Amino acid sequence: MAITPPVTALTPSAAFERLLTIMNDLRENCPWDKKQTMESLRHLTIEETYELSDAILGGDMQEIKKELGDVMLHLVFYSRIASETKDFDVADVLNSICDKLINRHPHIYSDTEVNDEQDVKRNWEQIKLKEGNKSVLGGVPASLPALVKASRIQEKARGVGFDWDNKQQVWDKVEEELQEFKDEFDKADETQIDREKAESEFGDLMFSLINYARFININPEDALEKTNRKFIKRFQYLEAKAKEHGKDLHEMSLTEMDVFWNEAKKV
Incomplete structure (x- = not known):
């Protein structure tokens, strides 16, 4: 017997309830949805995230809306699976992020004063350490693509004051790393190149270029x-x-x- 689908909602809260109802219907009645686990959904979630990224770069608002819906479905799906084992449910997920945002924005929800976004970032990293993070860099996922990871590492280091004073210093570092790479790789003769060392110098050069991009507000990715x-x-x-x-x-x-x-x- 067919299930009557919930009608289109007119408010954000009602629309979210509609999605939860549909998720419950699918999980309980659809053979494919019933079989899914967090592990089986993981690669699909990664794919959906990249599709959202493509839509954003393409500037297609309708496509962005569609892809956001796909990502939101996955978040609800994970929460539903966890609720079945009584680990957590969607309300726990939402309250958790709300609590984190309140705690990490004391300049909004308390009497902490900030002057600019850099103060906000510094406070954010300091609060994370107080919450139990052993390192400022501990929150950077190991599986991030190297280019994105380099950007995140640099941003987090900057958040605690470990940074250059101005972009000229960063560009000087780029030129220094470029020269070191050329010394290792740009050989005029046929001397055997030390590939491992050249690779290391090339990595240093890329890291410096990514750092410079950050200073001039370019997202290298x-x-x-x-x-x-x-x-x-x-x-x-x-x-x-x-x-x-x-x-x-x-x-x-x-x-x-x-x-x-x-x-x-x-x-």
Whole structure:
């Protein structure tokens, strides 16, 4: 016998209740939903998060709305699974984040005074240490992609005052690391390169560039992803033009390819 679906809600609280009702219906009656565990949902959640990220970079508000719904469904799903083992439920999850936000914003909910966002960040990290974190960097997930992780590490170190004074100092460090990398890798002769050491110097160079990006308010992950998309668009234009002219990329010279590549820059 079919279940009558809950009607469209007109308020945020009613809409959330509607989602919870649907989640309960699915968990109790749908063969696929009944089988899911936190472990089986994990990779799907990661995928949904990346899809949300793509929508944000694309600036498509309707797509962002859709992807936010997918992510919210997963959060509700995890809470429902945990409620079945009586570990926690969605109310516990919501109260937990509310309590954390209240505790970490004493300039809003208490008498602490701040002058700017940097004061807020410093207070945030200090409060986390008081809550039991053994290190300021302890909250950086080990599985984060390296580029994102480098940004988070630097932001957290800055939160406790471990930072350069100005961007010129950071750029000087970039140039220093670039020279050290060139010394290890940019060899004019055929001397065997120490790959491990060159890799280490390249890592230092990237870390410094990410640090400089932070100083000039550029998100390095977003910047690199936009460059990736730009390259893909131009390369696909190159492929299409080559096909249009009856040519095979494998048989074209770099000079011939550059003609279409330069055209792609103007599209």
